[in-house]
Amino acid sequence: MQTETTPAQADVSELDLVRRCQAGETEAFDQLVTRYRTRVFAMIYNMVHNEQDAWDLAQESFVKAWKSIGRFRGKSSFYTWIYRIVMNVTIDWLRKRQVKAGGAEFDDAIQLKEIDPASKTVPKADPLPHQRMEQHEIRARIDQAISQLSPEHRAVILMKEIEEMQYHEIAESLGCSIGTVMSRLFYARKKLQNSLRDVYENV
Amino acid sequence: MKTFEEKWTAWLDGQLSGKELTEFEASLPDLAAAEAEKRDALRLGAFLKEQLAAPALNNEEFFSHQLHERIARDTQDRPRSTSTWWTIPRLVWSGATALALFVITTVVLMSQHPAGEQSEYLTQILNSRVDPAANPNATIYIFESKNDNKVTVLWTEGLQTLPADYAAK
Numbered sequence A: 001m002q003t004e005t006t007p008a009q010a011d012v013s014e015l016d017l018v019r020r021c022q023a024g025e026t027e028a029f030d031q032l033v034t035r036y037r038t039r040v041f042a043m044i045y046n047m048v049h050n051e052q053d054a055w056d057l058a059q060e061s062f063v064k065a066w067k068s069i070g071r072f073r074g075k076s077s078f079y080t081w082i083y084r085i086v087m088n089v090t091i092d093w094l095r096k097r098q099v100k101a102g103g104a105e106f107d108d109a110i111q112l113k114e115i116d117p118a119s120k121t122v123p124k125a126d127p128l129p130h131q132r133m134e135q136h137e138i139r140a141r142i143d144q145a146i147s148q149l150s151p152e153h154r155a156v157i158l159m160k161e162i163e164e165m166q167y168h169e170i171a172e173s174l175g176c177s178i179g180t181v182m183s184r185l186f187y188a189r190k191k192l193q194n195s196l197r198d199v200y201e202n203v
Numbered sequence B: 001m002k003t004f005e006e007k008w009t010a011w012l013d014g015q016l017s018g019k020e021l022t023e024f025e026a027s028l029p030d031l032a033a034a035e036a037e038k039r040d041a042l043r044l045g046a047f048l049k050e051q052l053a054a055p056a057l058n059n060e061e062f063f064s065h066q067l068h069e070r071i072a073r074d075t076q077d078r079p080r081s082t083s084t085w086w087t088i089p090r091l092v093w094s095g096a097t098a099l100a101l102f103v104i105t106t107v108v109l110m111s112q113h114p115a116g117e118q119s120e121y122l123t124q125i126l127n128s129r130v131d132p133a134a135n136p137n138a139t140i141y142i143f144e145s146k147n148d149n150k151v152t153v154l155w156t157e158g159l160q161t162l163p164a165d166y167a168a169k
Helices: A007-022 A026-048 A051-071 A078-100 A107-114 A135-147 A151-161 A167-174 A178-200 B004-012 B018-027 B031-051 B060-077 B088-112 B117-127
Strands: B139-144 B152-157
Touching: A007 A026, A007 A051, A007 A078, A026 A051, A026 A078, A026 A151, A026 B060, A051 A078, A051 B060, A078 A151, A078 A167, A135 A151, A135 A178, A135 B031, A151 A167, A151 A178, A151 B031, A167 A178, A178 B004, A178 B031, B004 B018, B004 B031
Parallel strands: none
Antiparallel strands: B139 B152
16 A cells, blocks of 8 residues: 655655656556645645545546646646646636536625725624534534635635645646735635634634 | 735735835834734634645545546547658658659650551641642642541542552551
């Protein structure tokens, strides 16, 4: 049974694994999958909030990665490259699901017009719960808040706060500019602060 | 030129320094409120980091096995890679070669083909001359027969000599 490797180990032979994949070695690709499957699954899960969907999307992402590994030129890290595929697959899925659901608009699309960038975030007026929330309730609140963000805003906040990726890595993964990443982070944080302040101030 | 949102995000994440940091903080109308906002945002980040532990990927080996199966199936289903022999340059070269062969063959065949009998016969007629000294009363008519379709008649009178193979033709 293969085990997850440390980042240092990954750096050493990752390019070699990629080269072997490009030569058609599926065993090398298996090793790359083993390295990243947990993180990829977690990232997608936090985007879609459903285990089965996250499983399927992770599978689809890796299949696409295998198909296009020949085009990987090593200009960015494999990690960034695979995240770009993951983000494309997941955001596309979320967009299609939004269309099927009737095209409800994500909150942040409205928020762009409503929030004054210089304004101070005001705590929600909702009363704080008197009982300590159960863990699943907290999680449900977070999922609910995140689901109100657009797929792109979800992606930046999760990659920054959970994956602790740098701006340029996020930009490469999403195929946008660093400025766009920073701008999206600004609005995503504002939105989540408004939605979740009563939760994180009381945990 | 960075927008306010970009500067704010960079400031919040500790990415501003030196003159840029000083200028940004000087531009804030209420630095204390902004600092409180920054602490709040950082708290949100820590909270998300702590709470958003995704469920473990159960059956990791099955995940890889299923993926392996999909890739293998996809590889089998994928039509065999089409030959790249018929590339554009090769098509051009093939066409040029075929054309050259055709021209060479045609030239060779035409040079080896004997002149047609009819062509040789007509040439002989055209080259013939009636010698007025030897045939002072010679008259030659050429006309198309009205009775027999497509028959051209060469009517000669007063000739003392006639190529022997004229009639035969």
